[in-house]
Amino acid sequence: MEPLELYILGCGSANPTQKHRPASQVLSTRGKHYMIDCGEGTQNRFARQGLSMKRVGHIFISHAHADHCLGLPGLICTMSLLGRTSQLHVHGPQELEPFLQSALQLFCPNLEFQVIFHVVDTTKHAIIHEDRSVEVWSLPLRHRVPCCGYLFREKPGLPHIRREMIDMYEIPVSQINNIKAGMDWTLPDGTLVPNSKLTTPAAQPRSYAYCSDTAWLPNLAPMVEQVDLLFHEATFDKENEFRAHQTFHSTTLEAAQIAKAARVGRLCIGHYSSRMRDEQQLLAEAQSVFPNTILANEGLKIIL
Amino acid sequence: MEPLELYILGCGSANPTQKHRPASQVLSTRGKHYMIDCGEGTQNRFARQGLSMKRVGHIFISHAHADHCLGLPGLICTMSLLGRTSQLHVHGPQELEPFLQSALQLFCPNLEFQVIFHVVDTTKHAIIHEDRSVEVWSLPLRHRVPCCGYLFREKPGLPHIRREMIDMYEIPVSQINNIKAGMDWTLPDGTLVPNSKLTTPAAQPRSYAYCSDTAWLPNLAPMVEQVDLLFHEATFDKENEFRAHQTFHSTTLEAAQIAKAARVGRLCIGHYSSRMRDEQQLLAEAQSVFPNTILANEGLKIIL
Numbered sequence: 001m002e003p004l005e006l007y008i009l010g011c012g013s014a015n016p017t018q019k020h021r022p023a024s025q026v027l028s029t030r031g032k033h034y035m036i037d038c039g040e041g042t043q044n045r046f047a048r049q050g051l052s053m054k055r056v057g058h059i060f061i062s063h064a065h066a067d068h069c070l071g072l073p074g075l076i077c078t079m080s081l082l083g084r085t086s087q088l089h090v091h092g093p094q095e096l097e098p099f100l101q102s103a104l105q106l107f108c109p110n111l112e113f114q115v116i117f118h119v120v121d122t123t124k125h126a127i128i129h130e131d132r133s134v135e136v137w138s139l140p141l142r143h144r145v146p147c148c149g150y151l152f153r154e155k156p157g158l159p160h161i162r163r164e165m166i167d168m169y170e171i172p173v174s175q176i177n178n179i180k181a182g183m184d185w186t187l188p189d190g191t192l193v194p195n196s197k198l199t200t201p202a203a204q205p206r207s208y209a210y211c212s213d214t215a216w217l218p219n220l221a222p223m224v225e226q227v228d229l230l231f232h233e234a235t236f237d238k239e240n241e242f243r244a245h246q247t248f249h250s251t252t253l254e255a256a257q258i259a260k261a262a263r264v265g266r267l268c269i270g271h272y273s274s275r276m277r278d279e280q281q282l283l284a285e286a287q288s289v290f291p292n293t294i295l296a297n298e299g300l301k302i303i304l
Numbered sequence: 305m306e307p308l309e310l311y312i313l314g315c316g317s318a319n320p321t322q323k324h325r326p327a328s329q330v331l332s333t334r335g336k337h338y339m340i341d342c343g344e345g346t347q348n349r350f351a352r353q354g355l356s357m358k359r360v361g362h363i364f365i366s367h368a369h370a371d372h373c374l375g376l377p378g379l380i381c382t383m384s385l386l387g388r389t390s391q392l393h394v395h396g397p398q399e400l401e402p403f404l405q406s407a408l409q410l411f412c413p414n415l416e417f418q419v420i421f422h423v424v425d426t427t428k429h430a431i432i433h434e435d436r437s438v439e440v441w442s443l444p445l446r447h448r449v450p451c452c453g454y455l456f457r458e459k460p461g462l463p464h465i466r467r468e469m470i471d472m473y474e475i476p477v478s479q480i481n482n483i484k485a486g487m488d489w490t491l492p493d494g495t496l497v498p499n500s501k502l503t504t505p506a507a508q509p510r511s512y513a514y515c516s517d518t519a520w521l522p523n524l525a526p527m528v529e530q531v532d533l534l535f536h537e538a539t540f541d542k543e544n545e546f547r548a549h550q551t552f553h554s555t556t557l558e559a560a561q562i563a564k565a566a567r568v569g570r571l572c573i574g575h576y577s578s579r580m581r582d583e584q585q586l587l588a589e590a591q592s593v594f595p596n597t598i599l600a601n602e603g604l605k606i607i608l
Contacts, residue, residue, distance in 0.1 A: 041345035066411040077370040107370040
């Protein structure tokens, strides 16, 4: 099975620090990169993390705050300099579109590829994109401006052929695709060999949910139920709960409570406030509620 | 005399590399930072180079290409997060204003300080800003879009008091400012002591010219005649002269020819193309025409 990989390009918050970069991630599967958020300077992270801009077909923006989308115009200009011709799809709240259009008009008026903006209704939990590899769902979040997370669900793969059975029953190569698609096989003597003897099931499809930025939102848990990996912002430690509520962000404990309620496989926290000096403390707090928690960090690659 | 300092925050060109950042500089004197250009990610360079955003009152943008101005919205948002209340002046070609306004409306609609945009006529060589410390002149350049450089001329300081003479003639402290302003002194016996005996001349005012991006432009030389430091783009080496001409950029030799014709004190080259791997080669080429040349580099601080 192809790996499903998550790359953390930036996991800081709005206030710049020397330690973190603004929000951006790439989810990669079957040779395609799905970008999530694109803070200022994101384009510089690509080469550094061994990623290719050419493989980005879709960019999903959570909300129109500077630290989540200011890198878009520069990224698109650079794609143009690199000779891109294939369409680029940007998904995000409608507020973003006029800014993006004005930036592209000014900075790259002669783009040789189409940038297609898809308005995402941030109040709905719905499929907003689907291709052969994944389904992408919006996850309504609660922040100071319209904002949503994104849930990626891999499409089920085809079952694996049991080569030894194919050989034994002398099934011709021309029938392999049919067998993969579920067909049984009839022997010359009329005996039926059921498909389950000829194949092993496809690997379980994997899922990833990105939830940033958001106040604590218990309604979120059923929407991300049992995902393999949940990224949930934890801008503040538990001591700064008041500040988190004031700014519609979450604490470590709140992020971990969502992970626990949703029984996810793993939790990754990030979107650290510049006030948070000790990330090990953030990790310990989250792990006190949900042990299988890790810290986001620039350069981190998580294989799902 | 207060130092006049130039900080290189970024000296790459449009195509991102792991080595350089897009264009940005800060010229600092008497506690004030004058910014020149503001490529994507510039805000992150401030803390790294020990500079304070609070001290930036004026930003001068050469032209509306992404690698020279995409850092503006993020910088302004961060100034807002840091609690700025004082006015910020942005000078640049008129194309920039609608983009800047749309970005600020979206990303920081509740700014607690005014951002005042001053349209610069990039076709004129004229004073575009003046305060107690400096005069700033526009320098018309030749690029693919309206573009100008900036020339900073320090205002002359006051002469230095010769303390030993003040003591000898028993001149009261209350008269010091008048003496600094040029007044002679009359002794009780009627003898006139000329001001030149009481003071030494102020240090020579210094000057700095920033010329990027531009095709080779011999007309530029008289405008930057004898400046102490000239920053002139040298996007390409001499071998890539054709490409330089095609893209309205300069080669090392062309930058150095301007420096030589203008008899400047020092030349600093930068705005390196991502194609240029060997900067020592660029330096050697420029020095073959104008020996007192240095290479720009991120983190470099030049004291004038």
